[in-house]
Amino acid sequence: MSRTIGILAGKGGVGKTTLTANLGYALTELGNKVTLVDANLTTPHLGFHLGMHLVPKTLHDVLRGYTSVRNATYVHPLGFKVIPGSISVKDLVNVDIAKLSNVTSHLSDKSDFILLDCAPSLGREAITALQATDEVLIVTNPDLPSVADALKTLKFAQKTGKIFSGAVLNRVKWGSGELKKSEVEEILGSRIIAEIPEDKNVPKSIAAKTPVLDFSTNSPASTEIRRLAHHLVGKEYNIRTNYGFLDWLVGWMTK
Ligand SMILES: Nc1ncnc2c1ncn2[C@@H]1O[C@H](COP(=O)(O)OP(=O)(O)OP(=O)(O)O)[C@@H](O)[C@H]1O
Ligand SMILES: [Mg+2]
Numbered sequence: 001m002s003r004t005i006g007i008l009a010g011k012g013g014v015g016k017t018t019l020t021a022n023l024g025y026a027l028t029e030l031g032n033k034v035t036l037v038d039a040n041l042t043t044p045h046l047g048f049h050l051g052m053h054l055v056p057k058t059l060h061d062v063l064r065g066y067t068s069v070r071n072a073t074y075v076h077p078l079g080f081k082v083i084p085g086s087i088s089v090k091d092l093v094n095v096d097i098a099k100l101s102n103v104t105s106h107l108s109d110k111s112d113f114i115l116l117d118c119a120p121s122l123g124r125e126a127i128t129a130l131q132a133t134d135e136v137l138i139v140t141n142p143d144l145p146s147v148a149d150a151l152k153t154l155k156f157a158q159k160t161g162k163i164f165s166g167a168v169l170n171r172v173k174w175g176s177g178e179l180k181k182s183e184v185e186e187i188l189g190s191r192i193i194a195e196i197p198e199d200k201n202v203p204k205s206i207a208a209k210t211p212v213l214d215f216s217t218n219s220p221a222s223t224e225i226r227r228l229a230h231h232l233v234g235k236e237y238n239i240r241t242n243y244g245f246l247d248w249l250v251g252w253m254t255k
Helices: 016-029 046-050 059-063 097-107 124-131 144-159 181-188 201-207 220-233 245-253
Strands: 003-008 034-038 081-083 113-117 135-140 163-172 192-197
Touching: 003 016, 003 124, 003 144, 016 034, 016 046, 016 113, 016 135, 016 163, 016 220, 034 046, 034 097, 046 081, 059 097, 097 113, 097 124, 124 144, 135 144, 135 181, 144 163, 144 181, 163 181, 163 220, 181 192, 192 220, 201 220
Parallel strands: 003 113, 003 135, 034 081, 034 113, 135 163, 163 192
Antiparallel strands: none
């Protein structure tokens, strides 16, 4: 049975698209059939992260009733499938976001995992995407505004009866002025299932239009995202992942 997971946050810019692209690849490496959907319709970035932003048919065309899901689905060279969004403003006209659940239903017999890269905030776009998912993964940075917005999103998702797969702390520097993992867990009332470090390879990989797992396969962020993928499928991951301040310092010094 396929699992449809919405990657949500609340606050913008915390790493939803980065996580969608990389978790998608990590789950593919584990032998799953994965489809990534750019459900951030007003500011779609997944195509930029994967070098697939200039495709002929997009999710927008599907939601406007102009093409089929199949025609807007592309196979990425790394093995997963992607339905990118259109970067053109004119393609926002007549988009029927309510059709998103038809898209995920259509994909469900062809994918083990469908990951939806959702819009920030809790506007119509994010809520409709949430409705099209079974499970929710919430991304936050270790600061109070991000965590407060993550909490709102989490509460909303729980009210709608979605399975909460866990919260992911991204861009962790283990520095002062940052909320600690335990503090974030206390605020959210939930366990953090991954702590993805601040990693200079992430922006470099985005510039190279490929997941960091591909760009720098053993970098701290790649390792932790792989560990998260193992966790989601209930597999054990044996590689050391307890990156801490020293790892961050070495990374920072070698920038
Ligand atoms: N672990 C990380 N280490 C370093 N930089 C990171 C990390 N994760 C994300 N970033 C940087 O943060 C920026 C925002 O990431 P991303 O686009 O994935 O966020 P988002 O939540 O999808 O944003 P939006 O709300 O606009 O959709 C990117 O430029 C990326 O380089
Ligand atoms: Mg994004």
